Amino acid sequence: MINEAFATSNSVIHRLDPRLKIIYAIFFSILVALCNRFEALFFGLTVTVCLILLARLDKKIVFKRLLMVNGLIFFFWLFVPLTFDGEPIFMLGPFSFSRPGVLLACRFTLKTNTIIMLLIAFMSSMPVYTLGHAMGMLKIHPKLIFLFLMTYRYIFIIQQEYRRLARSAKIRGFNPSTNIHTYKTYAYIIGMLFIRASERAERVHNAMLCRGFKGRFYSLNEYFSTPLDWSISFILFITLTGIIILEWSQLI
Amino acid sequence: MEPTNLIINLNEIYFAYPAMEPILKNFNLKLYKGQRLGVTGQNGSGKTTIFHIIMGLLKASSGDMEFFGKLIHEEKDFQEIRQKIGLLFQDSDDQLFSPTVLEDVAFGPLNLGKSKKEAIDISKKTLKRLGLQGFEDRITYKLSGGEKRLVSLATVLAMKPDVLLLDEPTTGLDDKTKESLIQLLGDLDQSYIIISHDFNFLSRTTSSISLMEKGQLFMDKDFHIHQHYHSHRHGTYPHKHN
Numbered sequence: 001m002i003n004e005a006f007a008t009s010n011s012v013i014h015r016l017d018p019r020l021k022i023i024y025a026i027f028f029s030i031l032v033a034l035c036n037r038f039e040a041l042f043f044g045l046t047v048t049v050c051l052i053l054l055a056r057l058d059k060k061i062v063f064k065r066l067l068m069v070n071g072l073i074f075f076f077w078l079f080v081p082l083t084f085d086g087e088p089i090f091m092l093g094p095f096s097f098s099r100p101g102v103l104l105a106c107r108f109t110l111k112t113n114t115i116i117m118l119l120i121a122f123m124s125s126m127p128v129y130t131l132g133h134a135m136g137m138l139k140i141h142p143k144l145i146f147l148f149l150m151t152y153r154y155i156f157i158i159q160q161e162y163r164r165l166a167r168s169a170k171i172r173g174f175n176p177s178t179n180i181h182t183y184k185t186y187a188y189i190i191g192m193l194f195i196r197a198s199e200r201a202e203r204v205h206n207a208m209l210c211r212g213f214k215g216r217f218y219s220l221n222e223y224f225s226t227p228l229d230w231s232i233s234f235i236l237f238i239t240l241t242g243i244i245i246l247e248w249s250q251l252i
Numbered sequence: 253m254e255p256t257n258l259i260i261n262l263n264e265i266y267f268a269y270p271a272m273e274p275i276l277k278n279f280n281l282k283l284y285k286g287q288r289l290g291v292t293g294q295n296g297s298g299k300t301t302i303f304h305i306i307m308g309l310l311k312a313s314s315g316d317m318e319f320f321g322k323l324i325h326e327e328k329d330f331q332e333i334r335q336k337i338g339l340l341f342q343d344s345d346d347q348l349f350s351p352t353v354l355e356d357v358a359f360g361p362l363n364l365g366k367s368k369k370e371a372i373d374i375s376k377k378t379l380k381r382l383g384l385q386g387f388e389d390r391i392t393y394k395l396s397g398g399e400k401r402l403v404s405l406a407t408v409l410a411m412k413p414d415v416l417l418l419d420e421p422t423t424g425l426d427d428k429t430k431e432s433l434i435q436l437l438g439d440l441d442q443s444y445i446i447i448s449h450d451f452n453f454l455s456r457t458t459s460s461i462s463l464m465e466k467g468q469l470f471m472d473k474d475f476h477i478h479q480h481y482h483s484h485r486h487g488t489y490p491h492k493h494n
Contacts, residue, residue, distance in 0.1 A: 129351035149351065156393050157345055203346040206309045210339045211411060212331070212363030220355055220368055 006057050006124040013055035017229045018126050018134035024236050025122040029115045031243055040247035041110040047239050048114050051121040062120060069116050073109050080105045128152045133219045142217065154200070161196055165189045257285040258321065259415055259443060260306065260337075265315035267298075267305060275301055277467035279315070283415065289445045290454035293464030299447045300342065302464075303417045307339050320414075335364060338413035342420050344400035345393070353379070353395075353403050354388040360411040378410040379403075382436060398429035405436070416444035422453050 008014070013021075032044045052062060084101025091097075123131065132149040136142065169185060176182045260283040268274035275298040283289060293299050304310040306317075308330030317324045319333050341347045350356035357375035358368075366374065379387055382402050387395075395403060401421065408416065422430050430453065437444070437457045448454050454461050463470045 127351070129355075132351075150349065153349055153351060153393065200346065203341065203343070204349050206304070206307075207339075207341055207347045208349065208359075209309065210307050210334050211360040211407065212335055213359075214331075214363060216363075218359075218362035218368070218371075220358055220362075220372060222368075 004124070004127055005061050006055070006120065007127040009056060009125070011054060011056040011125075012228065012232070013051060013121055013125050015226075015228060016232060017223050017225055018130050019138055019223060020225070020229055020233055021122040021126070022131070022134055022138060024233075024240075025118060027240060028118055028122075028236070031240060032111055032114050032118070035111070035243065035247045036107065037247050038107075038110075040243050041107060041114070043239075043246055044243050045110055045114045045117075048117040048121065052117050055121045055125050057120065057125070062117075065120065066113060066116060069112060070109070073105075073112060076108060077105050080108075134223070136217070136219060137223070146217065150204075154197075154204075157200065158193065158197055162189070162193055165192055259283050259285055259287075259319065261316075261318040262302075262306070263316040263318070265305065265312045265317070267301060267310065267312045275467060276305070276312070279468055281469055283443060283445060285443055287443050287460075288458045290458035290461035291445060291447045291464055291469065292449060292451070292454065292461060297464045298467060299464050300419055302469075303339055303419055303445075303447070306337065306417065307334060335411060336413055337415045337417060338408035338411055339417045340404055340408050340419060340421055342423065344397070344404045347404040347407060348392040348395075348400060351391060352388070353384070353390045353392060353406075356392055356403065357407050357410045360407060364411060374410050374412075375406075378406045381409070382406050383432070397424045398426065401425060401429070401433075405433075409440075414442060416440070416442050418444060418446045418448075420448055421446065422448060422450050 028044075028048075032041070035041055035044065081097040081101035082095055084098045084104065086098040086100035088096035089099050089102060126134070129149060129152070132145050132152075135148070136145050166189065169189065174185060176186075260281060262279060262281040265276050265279040265281075266274060267276040267279075275296075279298075279302070281302065291299055291302070301310060305312050308324075308327065320336065322329075324330065324333060348356050350359055354372065354375055357378060358371040361371040361374045362368070376385075376388065379385055382405060384399075384402055384406060387399070387403065390399075392400070392403065401424070405421075421433060425433065434453065434456050437446075444458075446454060446458055451461075460471065
């Protein structure tokens, strides 16, 4: 269900302090989302492509993920240039493509790809549990992290239970179609999933109590900032400043 | 035996699930130090309920509970008891909730106030003892059924309990894993209670077997006589049984 295709490797990006990656992923994406000038957007895109290359990820999988996102963006391109008011760039029969519409779609495409690549480089380059622990060290509320890690741990079990139920319906000749019987069966399956999930939650809580759980999680991981962290952090800081200058200064 | 050796003493326990017939009635159980007790009985006879009452996960409506010579009433007392009694759950997926094996095994020791270094040390030693070295960074949900059971046992043993409660430890295990579990249990110095339907397993791991019936535990040995179905690779060839 969740395969952490990029989580383990030994690249520069993978060796970075996870806290640093989280912080920069957040600031960088917010900044890119706010930018409008193409200079800034292209600069941001170039930097993230460099980050992806630095992380030495499997390019096929990266490309596949980008393709998925751009599949959605494709629909955006279908409608926005056609429906946006403004001076037309060119006409195609009765359809007129407006200039502001095309520009907006361009910006949107650039921003989305930049942010997705940024998240791939920074957030998927660590195992999910490291992400959880790192968020903990960034003082995110323990309850949220608890939810996050538990969801991650048990989503597979829930999937298994769903498959078990679906299989048991199937071997008894259940053939989904558009009728009340099908809806009812699915409703039963989903209801059963909820009941089982809540019962399991209780059992897991019991298991935790038995092992002395008092409402606090301890993490075994420790992260230290290395010279590498400081230098990459410095470079990223310069980059972000560069984007801000390109976007908001009147010089260019 | 000396009364000081009495580890668990349940006296006249009464328990019923909401809107159901009482599952434990005048229930008594005594476990002495070094004792290895097997419990068997029909499904729904209340075997697991006993364990949950001992751990304080369920609250008996009446009766006395004495652990290590001390009467126990409140949740706070149970917190202390849980460090001394380790419960192995029926379903390992309930027991293993941390992402990695090492984190899961270290969860107990950390809760007991051990430092990170100590907790990691204890966990590694426990894993090694169970033949699970090299499992530290494995992801818990990706383990096989047998591995999950052994890691669950490691998480319990890492808390260094005086008593173990094992709830159907052999369910879903193949013969080889079952065999290594029997070996492991034989090497332990803890007292334990095992719930199981597997007579062969119980007879090899426990010194006495009790039957759970009608809300009570019978130490009677009469029920030992039972029919035994089996199969082996001799197939239809004539062969002898010893």
